[in-house]
Amino acid sequence: MTDKIRTALVTGASRGIGRAIAVGLAKRGYDLAINDIERQKDVLASVAAEIEALGRRALAIFADVSNKGEVEAMAKTIAATFGHLDAVVNNAGILIAGDVDGLKEEYWDSVMDVNAKGTFLVIQSVLPMMKARKYGRIVNIASIGGKHGAPSQAHYSASKAAVMGFTRVLAQEVGVDGITANCVCPGIILTDMGRVNLDDPTVKKSWQDKTAMRRIGDPEDVIGAVAFFASDDAAFVTGQTLNVDGGIVFS
Numbered sequence: 001m002t003d004k005i006r007t008a009l010v011t012g013a014s015r016g017i018g019r020a021i022a023v024g025l026a027k028r029g030y031d032l033a034i035n036d037i038e039r040q041k042d043v044l045a046s047v048a049a050e051i052e053a054l055g056r057r058a059l060a061i062f063a064d065v066s067n068k069g070e071v072e073a074m075a076k077t078i079a080a081t082f083g084h085l086d087a088v089v090n091n092a093g094i095l096i097a098g099d100v101d102g103l104k105e106e107y108w109d110s111v112m113d114v115n116a117k118g119t120f121l122v123i124q125s126v127l128p129m130m131k132a133r134k135y136g137r138i139v140n141i142a143s144i145g146g147k148h149g150a151p152s153q154a155h156y157s158a159s160k161a162a163v164m165g166f167t168r169v170l171a172q173e174v175g176v177d178g179i180t181a182n183c184v185c186p187g188i189i190l191t192d193m194g195r196v197n198l199d200d201p202t203v204k205k206s207w208q209d210k211t212a213m214r215r216i217g218d219p220e221d222v223i224g225a226v227a228f229f230a231s232d233d234a235a236f237v238t239g240q241t242l243n244v245d246g247g248i249v250f251s
């Protein structure tokens with residue numbers, strides 16, 4: 001692969017699953033570009049400090065992943081700072097709950113823009129860097145919600161199903177350039193977003209009961225699958241989706 005220090009970009013890295021993945025990759029020896037929206041400035045700075053305390057480089061970049069101009073500027077900053085990018089983890093995502101019959105069009109658009117279009121834009125912006133070296137690892141954070149879903153989350157489910165379909169075709173296009181693309185589908189994970197499903201103790205208990213491992217996931221539970229897809233152990237694995245849900249969805 002490369003004799004250089006490995007580098008990765010994690011979007012939506014200021015908290016929750018993205019933060020855990022960024023720190024987890026730093027512990028595995030990566031230098032990190034960590035992205036979030038400007039509103040998360042202070043918390044993103046604390047993630048950068050945590051990564052630097054591990055002896056790795058951290059480059060904090062503010063960009064709304066649904067904004068093409070900001071995403072392209074982010075890719076340029078990464079190229080100028082690290083010179084190359086081994087892996088990208090498209091983790092930034094939003095969930096706005098609402099039943100279909102009353103769902104506002106703007107909620108549909110926002111969820112699709114960040115979760116689906118954001119994934120596409122970030123990948124498009126870093127592909128030239130990866131293709132130039134004939135090497136890349138793309139890991140897209142989808143969701144079991146994109147396979148199974150839950151009431152009030154039809155638009156979220158659609159956005160995550162879009163990410164999985166996109167990834168399967170992307171894998172077919174970029175394999176020739178030594179680039180793999182895979183999805184990780186977290187289950188119910190205790191984060192700010194996860195609390196949407198967990199605030200009500202009865203609902204929380206019912207998710208625990210539905211989970212083979214009988215517990216709610218922690219952000220750290222997601223790291224191993226992402227690190228695997230980002231590594232050379234997964235050099236011959238592409239276009240796949242892996243559920244990390246403690247046993248809720250079995251396909």
Ligand SMILES: NC(=O)c1ccc[n+]([C@@H]2O[C@H](COP(=O)([O-])OP(=O)(O)OC[C@H]3O[C@@H](n4cnc5c(N)ncnc54)[C@H](O)[C@@H]3O)[C@@H](O)[C@H]2O)c1
Nearest residue numbers: 012016017064065091092093143186188189191192193194
């Ligand atoms: N928590 C769960 O139960 C769960 C389950 C399945 C999948 N996921 C997925 O995992 C990913 C991370 O979720 P989480 O639970 O850590 O959520 P979270 O809300 O705690 O964190 C999401 C992060 O993305 C950032 N973000 C939002 N919009 C952005 C944008 N336009 N540009 C850049 N950054 C943006 C947020 O500021 C935040 O830091 C999401 O893609 C989510 O859909 C979460």
